[in-house]
Amino acid sequence: MDRLQTLEVFVAVADAGNFAAGGRAMGISAPSVTRAINALEARLGVRVFTRTTRRVKLTETGVRYLDDARRILAELQAADDGASGAAAQPTGRLRITCPTEFGRLFVMPLLMEYLDSYPDMHAEVVMVDRVVNMIEEGFDIAVRIGSLPSSGLSAIKVGSVRRVLCAAPEYLFQHGRPETLEVLATHRLITTTTLNNSKEWRFGSGLDQVVRVSPRLSVSSIAAGIEAARSGWGMTRVLSYQIGPDLEAGRLETVLETLEPPPLPIHLLHSEGRGAVAKVRTFLDFAAKRLRAESVLTSAS
Numbered sequence: 001m002d003r004l005q006t007l008e009v010f011v012a013v014a015d016a017g018n019f020a021a022g023g024r025a026m027g028i029s030a031p032s033v034t035r036a037i038n039a040l041e042a043r044l045g046v047r048v049f050t051r052t053t054r055r056v057k058l059t060e061t062g063v064r065y066l067d068d069a070r071r072i073l074a075e076l077q078a079a080d081d082g083a084s085g086a087a088a089q090p091t092g093r094l095r096i097t098c099p100t101e102f103g104r105l106f107v108m109p110l111l112m113e114y115l116d117s118y119p120d121m122h123a124e125v126v127m128v129d130r131v132v133n134m135i136e137e138g139f140d141i142a143v144r145i146g147s148l149p150s151s152g153l154s155a156i157k158v159g160s161v162r163r164v165l166c167a168a169p170e171y172l173f174q175h176g177r178p179e180t181l182e183v184l185a186t187h188r189l190i191t192t193t194t195l196n197n198s199k200e201w202r203f204g205s206g207l208d209q210v211v212r213v214s215p216r217l218s219v220s221s222i223a224a225g226i227e228a229a230r231s232g233w234g235m236t237r238v239l240s241y242q243i244g245p246d247l248e249a250g251r252l253e254t255v256l257e258t259l260e261p262p263p264l265p266i267h268l269l270h271s272e273g274r275g276a277v278a279k280v281r282t283f284l285d286f287a288a289k290r291l292r293a294e295s296v297l298t299s300a301s
Helices: 003-016 019-026 030-044 060-084 100-117 169-175 181-186 222-230 240-249 278-292
Strands: 049-051 056-058 092-098 121-127 141-145 154-161 163-167 189-192 200-203 209-212 217-219 235-239 253-255 264-270
Touching: 003 019, 003 030, 003 060, 019 030, 056 060, 092 100, 092 278, 100 121, 100 141, 100 222, 100 240, 100 278, 141 278, 154 278, 163 169, 163 240, 169 253, 181 209, 189 222, 217 222, 222 235, 222 240, 235 240, 240 253, 264 278
Parallel strands: 092 121, 092 141, 189 217, 189 235
Antiparallel strands: 049 056, 141 264, 154 264, 163 235, 163 253, 200 209
C-alpha cells in the first residue's frame, strides 16, 4: 500500500473509531487496515492510535497528524478536480453543522436548492446548539454565530444578528414596556437553555451591564420559548433572525434596543482554504450569495 493510500486509511480509521469500520469505509479488509496503520507507525516512529479491544483513539501525535493528513488529501482532491473538470459539476457527500434554528430557517431551504442544482451531490446536516470540532467530527462546513477564536479554519462572513429582548404587544400593553434593566425583575421572563445557560443577561456595548435572571419559565426549545412570548405570556431573549417574520408582522416587538450588546457576526467556516474541493467551494459560493441577500441577516451590520 502506497503512502497516499495509507493516509486515506488512517483518516478513515480516525473517523470511524475502529479498524474494522475504517476498513469497510475504504472497501478493504480489517487485516489490511491493521498492516497499513502498523506500517505508518513504523515509518513515523511513533504511535498514532492507542488500541483497546473495542476502540482505537488518536494519540496526541495522531491528532496533529490527522489535521495534516486531511489537508494533504483535500489539496490533492482539489488538484484532481481542477484537472478533471469536476469543479464545474461537484460530486460526493457534503457534511454541514449549524445551530438548530438557523439550520431550520436558512440552511435547509438553500441546501435543497443546491442539491437540485447539483444532482450528483448528497448532503448530511447536523443541527446542534454547541460548538462542534469540525476536524475531529469530520464536517466540511460549519455555520458559526459569534466572534471566532484563532484557528486554522477559513471563514466567510455572511451577515450578523442582534441579541434582542422581545414580547407580544398584548403583553407590553398589560405589563408595561420596560424602560430600564432594573424593572426586568418584575416581568415574566422566559429563558431558553440551549441559547443561554447562564443565569445572567449582559447588556451594553461593553457587555458590562448585568441582570440576574430569575425566569418564570425555562424551556429547552428556542421555538417553544418564542411561541410562549408570541402568545403574550411573557418576555424572552433571542437572536433577531429567529423572530424576523414576527417583528415584520407585528406579532412581537423588541424592547430596550439602546442597551443591546454589539451584533454577532455569522460566518461559514471550512478547513480547506483556497484549495477547497469542488463540493465545498460550490456550496460556499452558493450559500454565501443567498445568505447575504437575507435582510434579517444584514440589518444588524
